[in-house]
Amino acid sequence: MIxxxxLEYDHAADALDRLDELIGARSVHVLRGQNGYPTVExxxxxIQTYPATTFRGECTDREADRVDLDGADVLIAVGGGKLVDTAKLVAVRNGVPLIVIPTLASNCAAFTPLSVVYRDDGSYDRYDVFRVVIxxxxxxxRVIASSPYDYYRAGVIDTVAKFYEARYLSGDASTDAGVDAGLALSKQxxxxxxxxxxxxxxxxxGEGTRYAVDHVxxxxxxxxxxxxAGTRVAVAHAVHNALSQFxxxxxxLHGDKVGFGLLVQESLRGSEDVARLRAWLETVEAPTTLEALGLSTDEIPFLVAAVxxxxxxxxxxxxxxxDYLKIIIENLQKSIYK
Ligand SMILES: [Zn+2]
Structure with missing residues (x-):
């Protein structure tokens, strides 16, 4: 299914100036984060005149239930990926549309009809796919250019991973129109x-950064x-999830672990791109060895089992x-190129 x-994506130097017009006469509730919100304000x-809830940092069912819209016609989410995921749950549960103001260029949460939901103890629970109107x-x-660079850098790695993971699952082209469109976009x-x-x-x-932000x-x-399912996550994200247990x-950051996962995934494929990927990750100062990620040789069997x-x-x-996975991961313990 596609x-x-x-409905609309507005990336401009004055995009916030059009918010009041978009809201019109409707009543509003704001879900706001703590870090990027002051810049927006x-x-x-x-925006200060609207009723608001301050986000507590994790996307959980309890957090979504805590947001009381009190009959508002529209919800505005101002924050990062976990906040946006929570806002999508709230919007769907209350049957209201959502307006998203990302304060980080680090993830595609503002563009996907799904939320990654965690349990109260912080462990991963599930992801819900639903019909949400953004x-x-x-x-x-002005908001994005003043946001933390590291999140953007990790977001770019996570976005480059879209290409490798889509190719891992579906190859270079598909006879399914949706998958083929996904592959074409992943090449961008x-x-x-x-x-x-x-x-x-x-x-x-500049232009290059704008292009990257639009892709992230x-x-x-x-x-x-x-x-x-033909162009979603593959081995790189599985490695990310496995690493997160340590x-x-x-x-x-998420993208740093995904970048390491890409090295594992492309090595498994026997891809010619491994050396180029490793060089690029090193240039952007992302970890390319288990040692850099703080894992010891003793922990390799646990990591392999988790993957x-x-x-x-x-x-x-x-x-x-x-066995092949284990050899690849052992070879990524320390860089042989340093
Ligand atoms: Zn990711």
Whole structure:
């Protein structure tokens, strides 16, 4: 099935200035985060006049239930990926449309009809796919350009992964129109490898950065929206999920762990791209060894078993060979190139 959630996507240097007009006479409730919100408030003081709930940081059922819309006609989400995921749950449960103002360029949550839901203890629970109406995603360049660079950098890695994971699942082309559209969009995501990924380039917000931000926030989300199971996550995200079970990796951002997962995935495929990917990840200062991620040799069997569990859940086109996976991961313990 082809699924998209967003009616309008407005990325401009003055995108916030059109919010009042979009709201019109409707009553509003705001779900706001703590980090990016002050920038939005400074640019658009009128947002303070709406009833609001401050997000507590995790997308859980309890958190979604806590947001009381009190009859509001529309919900506005101002924040990062977990906040946006929570807002989608709230909007669906209350039958209201959603307007999203991302404060980070790190994920495609604003563009996907699904939420990743955690349990109260912080462990992963499930992801829900649903029909949510996102009226507009408001990407104000003034907000994004002043957001933390590291999140953007990790978001770019996660978006480049769309290409490799879609190719892992569906190859280079498909006779299914949705999957083929997803593959075409994923090839655009791959081009982010060629852009200058530095904090200076990010802050100056030139053409290349705009192109990358659009892919992180929107096009990357549309890849899975078009291709469904044919272009969603594969081994790289399974490795991410497995790594996340180790305490030392909690210091690393999502995209950093996915980047390491890409090295595992492409090595499994015997892909020619491994060396290029590794060089790129090193250039952008992402971890490329288990040592850098804080894992010791002793922990390798646990990691391999966790990756096997995760990939079994994913129902990949072909099951992964345990011994081969173990050799690949052992080879990624320390870089032989340093
Ligand atoms: Zn991801």
């Amino acid at each position: 699924r998209q959630a967003v 400074r640019l658009l003081p009128s 009226e507009r995603v408001i990407v104000d360049a 995501c791959h081009r982010l490898l060629e852009l200058e990924l530095t904090e200076t380039a990010f802050r100056s917000y 926030l929107a096009i990357g989300g549309a890849v899975g929206g078009f291709g469904d 305490e030392t990796t909690h210091l690393f 096997m569990r995760e990939t079994t859940l994913q129902q990949l086109p072909e099951p992964i060979d345990y």
